[in-house]
Amino acid sequence: MGQKRIGILTSGGDCAGLNAAIRAVVCRAVGTYDWEVLGIRQATQGLMHSPPQAIRLELENVDSLRVAGGTMLGTTNQGDPFAFPMPDGTRCDRSEDIIAGYYQLGLDAIIGIGGDGSMAILRRIAEQGNLNLVAIPKTIDNDVGVTEHSIGFDTAVNTATEALDRLHFTAASHSRVMILEVMGRDAGHIAITAGIAGGADVILIPEISYTIANICHKIKERQEQGKNYSLVIVSEAVRTEAGDPVVITNRLGQCRYGGIGDYLADRICDCSGAETRVTVLGHVQRGGTPSPLDRLVASAFGVAAVDLIAEEKYDHMVTWQNRQVVSVPIPEAIAQYQAVDPSGTLVKTARGLGIYLGD
Template sequence: MSIKNMGEPKRIGILTSGGDCSGLNAVIRAVVNCAVDTYGWEVLGIRQATLGLMARPPQFTKLEIDQVDSLLTAGGTMLGTTNKGDPFAFPMTDGSLCDRSEEIIAGYHELGLDALIGIGGDGSLAILRRLAQQGGINLVGIPKTIDNDIGVTEHAIGFDTAVNIATEALDRLHFTAASHSRVMILEVMGRDAGHIAIAAGIAGGANVILIPEIPYTVEHICHKIKERQEKGKNYCLIIVSEAVRTHDGENVTITNRLGQSRYGGIGEYLADKIIEHIGVETRVTVLGHIQRGGTASPLDRLVATAFGVAAVNLIAEDKYDRMVTWQNRQVLSVPITEAIAQYSAVDPNGTLVKTAHGMGIYLGD
């Protein structure tokens, strides 16, 4: 496509917001290549998400094609990100909360941006849209989350890589579990959705998959372990999503010295219960942020590239307040309000659940 007769050149911004994941740099690379090479535009990379627009002067990097050519396989995000500090209730050093949204909006206009591409999950996109509506920001959203819980897209950037990492972990745990006749529990991320656990569990040959969407009992887990022992299989692989609750319905969380709580510990809880009930030696592996790091999978690179190009094309068509989405093997776009309104949990009657049951995997009751 020629850059001739494309109208006035645009200056666009791009930022990554929320938790990091693999594939973010691939999006940045695609946006810069398409915007600069196809349309002859200028691209500014905003540092540390909205914090970069809040700073004075705004913190950014002008992005050129030669700067991003090597980013396809790089993990993390070259722009940095933040998942703390709601700009509408921003925590100050004195402990108070302050609405700093107008500072971010002013930063956007100070840079003379014609549009902003925001890469984030449902929480980040909700905040960015609120800023856009308040301050006249031309916003296009790109979905990224290893949790894959945004309802209007089959793929969010980062999910496939996280599944690959969890699957590889199960592959490796098979051998040590069999060698020592142990139960091995793998605790994975996913926030309140069990997509990583069920996808990796099936792909990695887990015998028990526990997800937040389906209740379970410790007794039935132990029955599955003993059933395998009776068939001469001396080990068992369990994968559990971090948001799975105890048998009493309580969340298992970890609180740090700053008073911040996060999911964590369900694997150790289950190990203690299994040892208590049937005395089988049990070990726990917590993948944690390993699922967010490293080289993106081919699928994540492909989706990230397609999303980046599609986002730039939406700006060229002056179509804003929309998020790109992968549906039925193609990239479409939907209103951001629709995207953030539809949360996608694992369907207890869906294909993957039926597949797990068909393979004899214990998935709950």
């Protein structure tokens, strides 16, 4: 097997475990195959530059990355390469610049670490430019269809669970309803997993509808049992009772989820009389030291991705299925969005524990 030069980039929102995956790629590619690894700065934007922004990754560069949060390469979740925002306010197709950067670096293949949106863009570019692409799934939302674990999810759940654990004490001390708003985009995996683990009394996810009246019934039921406080965890994508999304638009005109916790707090206070407080966990879920499981999954994915390149098995994504790493074609990986199954094990577990999970 001849020596190869491969690139690696992280795309989309950051999360814990990305550096562990980068480390694993370098350890396998350099240590086993004696290949050269180039880290691409700021996702595909690094390939747009001339010369491309890339650094050579050696074993000594990555030795301590296992426990480091974020990504040493930087990332971005803004700027569609096919309609890239230019300084004059126009939009331009920069895909050919990315392809040119790949060839200018002399890459034999590239590993893209991202969610389903990033993978769709990377694959489109790879097809257009005949690039050899292998993908690794990462997203705290855990909504990539064919993998049981995506890098970053477990750490986000641990963070949300710890927040619930801490809120128990202050809620009980003041006889309050505490609402914890968590991330998840359009899927409720973080909310339901952390909610069960952290002892929430109410879990609200976008996959299951709810009523304020039934939330208040649960709170009053606990009060009648002598339990003077309640914990509510809600996914950011949960809508109002009328079905409207709750969003925030910033000064740049960018729209994102946010505010469902405050919406619920006002209405719960009105119908239950309970003093209510809101905690928005936000980007705390993305940062920090990766959990042992995220380190393990990221390491296994990194090694497997390099092995796919060695086999010249391109246009595939590594996945975690049935306690092992396997690969699937990228189109299959991103074809199905993985929401919480309303009839699945987690929903049955929550309801079996007496948690209000919607109607």
